[in-house]
Amino acid sequence: MAQSNVTPIHGAEILAPGTAAPDFTLHVTPDQTLSLSDLRGKPVVLAFYPADWSPVCGDQMALYNEILSEFHKFGAELLGVSVDGPWCHGAFSETRHLHFPLLADFEPKGAVSRQYGAYRSQDGFSERALFVIDKNGTIAWSYCSPIGVNPGADGILQALEDLSKEKTSK
């Protein structure tokens, strides 16, 4: 939609399905970190988003928080990622009662977002990019939403469902 009018400088090409998901270690809280590889063995939903504190009810992270149980049905873990620092994430998470980790892609700023092709260097924040990573660490599905459009969760759930079908058919 809106994206066709914008010439993305970086972040035009998010990592595609089939690519090995680059590992990373980021702060969850000021004194706690989390690595993607810690979650090997279960599907991971990686949701890059522009910033904490978007001024609406039911923003993307709040929405995912409400439907966490739908992700957990597939045994999946959800991680939110933005360039906000861990203190900012902490305050945001507390206010919205979020029950999943928000990772701070804060220093060097946006480094992980860049690795996934999900950084808007013209703006200095992450794209609204979604990745579903399978239990072996390979990207199974990815989607980059126009920055102003909350992508919802239908695509993520479809991808998780496809993964679970693959598993049972093998």
Next chain:
Amino acid sequence: MSTLKIPVTAEDHAQGAEHAEVTLVEYGDYECPHCGRAYSIVKRVQKHFGKGLRFVFRNFPLSEMHPSAEGAAEAAEFAGVQGKFWEMHDLLFENQERLGDELFVELAEKLGLSTAALTKALEDGTFGARVRADFSGGVRSGVNGTPTFFINGHRHDASFDFETLVSAIGGATKTAKSA
């Protein structure tokens, strides 16, 4: 483009003609201020289109954020089985700043419904499954916040102000007529 995965059926709460050219589905939360604003806009839109528009309301309570949203949704469903869904729906939005058990009882009384039965239904979560089903269906359809509208099955990503909604519904009416 996200589309409505759960078709509108007789189980839904609907206003307007069953075979209307356009069906507007709202996924909403009684405690969400944006839905509160959308409430009066939808009323105007319904008036504007008359019988050519069918309006369906489905529950999407953001309970982590809005502690009374689930109770309100269940109270409306309670009224619904007694044929008073829309009356309760309207009263909940019109009294949005007072949501809570006290208000639900007061509204049930006003609508001539048993307040004891309402209290029991809320305690037992009798209508919880129905509300959850709406919610899950919404998630599957790409509901991305509240309110989320679908016009003839397509998610309406633009603003929900009166003019924008009227123009989007008008467009869908033309498509329906030419099909």
